[in-house]
Amino acid sequence: xxxxxxxxxxxxxxxxxxxxxxxxxxxxxxxxxxxxxxxxxxxxxxxxxxxxxxxxxxxxxxxxxxxxxxxxxxxxxxxxxxxxxxxxxxxxxxxxxxxxxxxxxxxxxxxxxxxxxxxxxxxxxxxxxxxxxxxxxxxxxxxxxxxxxxxxxxxxxxxxxxxxxxxxxxxxxxxxxxxxxxxxxxxxxxxxxxxxxxxxxxxxxxxxxxxxxxxxxxxxxxxxxxxxxxxxxxxxxxxxx
Amino acid sequence: xxxxxxxxxxxxxxxxxxxxxxxxxxxxxxxxxxxxxxxxxxxxxxxxxxxxxxxxxxxxxxxxxxxxxxxxxxxxxxxxxxxxxxxxxxxxxxxxxxxxxxxxxxxxxxxxxxxxxxxxxxxxxxxxxxxxxxxxxxxxxxxxxxxxxxxxxxxxxxxxxxxxxxxxxxxxxxxxxxxxxxxxxxxxxxxxxxxxxxxxxxxxxxxxxxxxxxxxxxxxxxxxxxxxxxxxxxxxxxxxxxxxxxxxxxxxxxxxxxxxxxxxxxxxxxxxxxxxxxxxxxxxxxxxxxxxxxxxxxxxxxxxxxxxxxxxxxxxxxxxxxxxx
Numbered sequence: 001x002x003x004x005x006x007x008x009x010x011x012x013x014x015x016x017x018x019x020x021x022x023x024x025x026x027x028x029x030x031x032x033x034x035x036x037x038x039x040x041x042x043x044x045x046x047x048x049x050x051x052x053x054x055x056x057x058x059x060x061x062x063x064x065x066x067x068x069x070x071x072x073x074x075x076x077x078x079x080x081x082x083x084x085x086x087x088x089x090x091x092x093x094x095x096x097x098x099x100x101x102x103x104x105x106x107x108x109x110x111x112x113x114x115x116x117x118x119x120x121x122x123x124x125x126x127x128x129x130x131x132x133x134x135x136x137x138x139x140x141x142x143x144x145x146x147x148x149x150x151x152x153x154x155x156x157x158x159x160x161x162x163x164x165x166x167x168x169x170x171x172x173x174x175x176x177x178x179x180x181x182x183x184x185x186x187x188x189x190x191x192x193x194x195x196x197x198x199x200x201x202x203x204x205x206x207x208x209x210x211x212x213x214x215x216x217x218x219x220x221x222x223x224x225x226x227x228x229x230x231x232x233x234x235x236x237x238x239x240x241x
Numbered sequence: 242x243x244x245x246x247x248x249x250x251x252x253x254x255x256x257x258x259x260x261x262x263x264x265x266x267x268x269x270x271x272x273x274x275x276x277x278x279x280x281x282x283x284x285x286x287x288x289x290x291x292x293x294x295x296x297x298x299x300x301x302x303x304x305x306x307x308x309x310x311x312x313x314x315x316x317x318x319x320x321x322x323x324x325x326x327x328x329x330x331x332x333x334x335x336x337x338x339x340x341x342x343x344x345x346x347x348x349x350x351x352x353x354x355x356x357x358x359x360x361x362x363x364x365x366x367x368x369x370x371x372x373x374x375x376x377x378x379x380x381x382x383x384x385x386x387x388x389x390x391x392x393x394x395x396x397x398x399x400x401x402x403x404x405x406x407x408x409x410x411x412x413x414x415x416x417x418x419x420x421x422x423x424x425x426x427x428x429x430x431x432x433x434x435x436x437x438x439x440x441x442x443x444x445x446x447x448x449x450x451x452x453x454x455x456x457x458x459x460x461x462x463x464x465x466x467x468x469x470x471x472x473x474x475x476x477x478x479x480x481x482x483x484x485x486x487x488x489x490x491x492x493x494x495x496x497x498x499x500x501x502x503x504x505x506x507x508x509x510x511x512x513x514x515x516x517x518x519x520x521x522x523x524x525x526x527x528x529x530x531x532x533x534x535x536x537x538x539x540x541x542x543x544x545x546x547x548x549x550x551x552x553x554x555x556x557x558x559x560x561x562x563x564x565x566x
Contacts, residue, residue, distance in 0.1 A: 074421065075436060095365050103368035111369035112424045112553060115287055116330040121554025124419040130433065133419040133556070134338055135330040139313070143327045147342065154345040155444070156417065 003201025007229050008061025010053055011191040047122065050086035050167035054119050055126055057163060057192035062127050067196045069159065078131040078157030079123055082144040083116040084221040086167035090114045119165065131157040145206055152199045163194030166220030181218040189217030193225045247344050248408030250353065252506040254398040256493060261359045264397030265315045272399060277353060281346045282316050282326045285335035285358040287498035316357055332552030337501025337560055341415035343402040353403035358499035362395040366497060373425060375462050381491045383459035384466050385527040391461045394494025398502040410509040411563045414445030420555025427465050427551060431472030434557045438476050441559035449476050453543035454517060456508045458551045459488030460495065465551060470530040482531040485541060487518045501550045505560055508546055512564050515542050
């Protein structure tokens with residue numbers, strides 16, 4: 001498909017509806033530190049699960065598949081991510097001790113991870129993406145690629161990594177969503193997916209795939225990108241059911 | 242024939258509302274009727290539209306409360322149930338980015354687009370920024386030797402962006418970059434902000450020497466102010482102290498995700514009236530960096546203003562506003 005230069009994805013071990021051969025939710029990102037030579041006031045040694053999932057998908061796209069064009073400088077590489085409700089759990093995890101014990105219980109290590117924007121910023125650091133990097137959220141699947149298209153056509157970047165993360169936890173929002181989908185026979189499938197787009201990409205090339213939920217499970221904001229990948233490879237990625 | 246320039250057709254903001262709902266209502270009431278339904282609405286805040294108050298309520302009332310995003314629901318009520326609403330999260334540059342995306346939308350598909358931003362001064366944000374030691378113990382004093390951070394504030398803003406041949410203020414440049422350096426701190430040399438300034442000027446088709454005024458980010462933390470000065474110095478060199486500039490955060494407070502939008506609306510009004518706002522005299526006496534600040538309001542017939550915004554995670558955004566003569 002025109003304008004789609006590559007894709008990458010990741011899912012946690014044991015996601016029953018995604019694969020028989022799980023891959024790429026790997027240890028390095030769980031012990032992630034900023035690149036050498038920088039001088040952080042403190043080191044972030046552990047990233048939370050949704051960020052690890054997201055970084056793993058980008059790792060698949062950039063390092064494993066080598067999709068980023070070498071002639072595109074870091075300053076012209078943009079990033080746009082839809083994290084859906086993946087970070088609500090971290091907001092609760094940060095706020096619960098504050099609500100019960102007061103502001104002194106606030107964790108300076110956890111606070112930077114409570115916003116969707118951290119998914120964009122940490123990916124920019126990890127993969128040296130110096131163009132625009134932002135998180136978006138919308139109620140329809142086109143929000144992400146619409147924004148990526150704006151960045152490309154507006155001349156802010158030559159390529160944009162458009163990605164999404166679906167991560168559910170024990171929060172009631174996640175449980176309520178899982179129950180809604182389970183009632184239709186669709187299990188929840190945590191995953192992250194990223195596609196690399198350039199200016200040739202047309203938003204209207206994005207079409208829904210009605211079989212996706214049954215094929216993959218509920219992948220949340222990743223769904224339109226999975227549909228895109230399925231159009232590139234009708235058989236899907238190798239481990240599609 | 243050239244298309245009319247992209248302009249701020251209308252805008253309103255509300256500082257320190259009783260809550261976001263009250264702020265939204267006041268802003269909407271202040272806007273004139275839209276010339277046409279908006280093609281897109283961009284809504285900015287630093288969280289998922291979830292305030293700390295809601296976090297507690299959700300935890301306590303689960304599962305009887307259906308999760309909804311108040312801001313999105315409110316914006317749909319204002320501008321129509323079918324209008325696409327995109328929430329933008331790029332830390333404290335979110336409001337400026339929402340405005341920039343609205344301008345890009347108008348550039349791509351015509352019509353009008355809305356930029357909206359809101360932020361509450363919640364226990365969530367206050368405790369988080371306090372834990373990072375970024376909150377000032379007294380009055381914020383950006384760019385001074387004794388600076389120690391910012392003061393959080395709440396606010397709501399709405400702006401209508403569209404093409405117009407006779408609007409007073411046009412939005413001619415937009416850029417955003419990431420430092421790709423650190424999860425919270427800025428690049429120590431201001432590399433990302435310098436690139437952002439240069440990209441914004443290129444977007445507007447201006448040379449650095451043609452910029453008439455600067456609206457500093459001026460967040461007041463030791464690292465961020467130093468990085469901002471280095472970025473500005475890299476672009477303007479020895480000319481920098483002679484370039485008039487001002488800061489809004491000491492007066493407005495730091496509106497976090499809404500600061501980009503509200504500060505732009507305020508800057509547009511100063512630009513329209515030919516005014517450069519002052520800083521406190523005591524701050525000038527203790528300035529660490531050579532910048533074009535003044536202790537008294539200056540009446541200046543300036544043609545444009547470059548607005549700088551930076552945020553957590555190395556986020557940078559710049560907007561360039563021009564006054565139509």
